[in-house]
Amino acid sequence: MATETDHTNPAVDGSELIRFDQVTKRFGSNTVLDNLDFSVSSGKHVTLIGPSGSGKTTILRLLMTLIKPDEGTIKVDGDYLTHEDKGGKLVPAGEKHTREVRKKIGMVFQQFNLFPNMRVLRNITEAPVNVLGLNKDEAETRARELLDLVGLGDKCDAYPTQLSGGQQQRVAIARALAMRPQVMLLDEVTSALDPELVAGVLDVLRDIAHTTDITMLCVTHEMNFARDISDDVLMFDSGRVIESGPPEKIFTEPEHERTREFLSAVL
Numbered sequence: 615m616a617t618e619t620d621h622t623n624p625a626v627d628g629s630e631l632i633r634f635d636q637v638t639k640r641f642g643s644n645t646v647l648d649n650l651d652f653s654v655s656s657g658k659h660v661t662l663i664g665p666s667g668s669g670k671t672t673i674l675r676l677l678m679t680l681i682k683p684d685e686g687t688i689k690v691d692g693d694y695l696t697h698e699d700k701g702g703k704l705v706p707a708g709e710k711h712t713r714e715v716r717k718k719i720g721m722v723f724q725q726f727n728l729f730p731n732m733r734v735l736r737n738i739t740e741a742p743v744n745v746l747g748l749n750k751d752e753a754e755t756r757a758r759e760l761l762d763l764v765g766l767g768d769k770c771d772a773y774p775t776q777l778s779g780g781q782q783q784r785v786a787i788a789r790a791l792a793m794r795p796q797v798m799l800l801d802e803v804t805s806a807l808d809p810e811l812v813a814g815v816l817d818v819l820r821d822i823a824h825t826t827d828i829t830m831l832c833v834t835h836e837m838n839f840a841r842d843i844s845d846d847v848l849m850f851d852s853g854r855v856i857e858s859g860p861p862e863k864i865f866t867e868p869e870h871e872r873t874r875e876f877l878s879a880v881l
């Protein structure tokens with residue numbers, strides 16, 4: 615019988631949850647990521663900042679296997695994402711392998727992408743029932759807890775169009791968490807929202823960052839949010855990390871001229 619613990623995150627042990635090794639991604643002649651190395655330890659909140667077009671979203675799309683690297687490897691929780699290790703030799707991964715590894719990752723997009731024909735509760739239970747094999751009651755109990763967590767406990771029966779953009783994005787956050795991912799990817803999750811709805815979504819994410827063990831990798835232009843939740847901030851420029859460190863260092867004493875210019879333009 616399935617138990618609650620079958621679906622909980624493993625204890626945060628500081629091990630490497632995401633590792634990019636010499637990852638290069640090109641679109642035509644445009645090298646978007648250039649020999650990129652970086653890692654995220656379990657339980658940490660890492661934020662990617664930098665100018666538009668510097669490659670930040672490409673990193674998240676690689677992790678979701680929406681695109682593949684041209685060179686290099688990506689590991690999630692010790693497993694190759696787009697490769698399989700066959701007796702010490704790396705070969706391109708089959709669909710099944712990639713799907714299993716990707717289950718460890720949840721993503722919240724700029725656009726909320728809720729199922730418009732399903733009520734809020736069903737939007738959240740659909741994947742846990744169909745993909746994780748939870749029974750309906752378990753999935754609904756968990757969905758109600760998550761809706762409480764994002765402040766929408768009273769919206770179970772609403773359809774997405776009856777909600778504000780900010781509320782829809784909070785449902786999308788609950789939906790991502792319902793899959794019990796080890797890492798949550800957040801791609802500029804407030805950029806499609808009216809300004810007055812941004813704070814509510816960021817407050818929910820702050821709360822999740824401060825009260826749960828989940829690992830987060832965020833692309834954001836919200837620098838105050840980045841400062842509040844990040845253990846590490848990576849500054850990107852032209853497909854490379856030009857500077858990284860704790861937020862108090864990056865935001866108050868950046869070393870790189872390009873970081874200073876970027877921050878003075880956005881702060």
Ligand code: ADP
Nearest residue numbers: 641644646664665666667668669670671672673
């Ligand atoms: P950021 O998130 O830092 O704004 P992106 O990762 O979205 O940057 O994009 C990096 C670069 O890759 C940009 O120059 C963008 O135009 C290009 N790019 C992204 N996706 C594609 C694609 N599917 N086809 C061609 N070029 C792309």
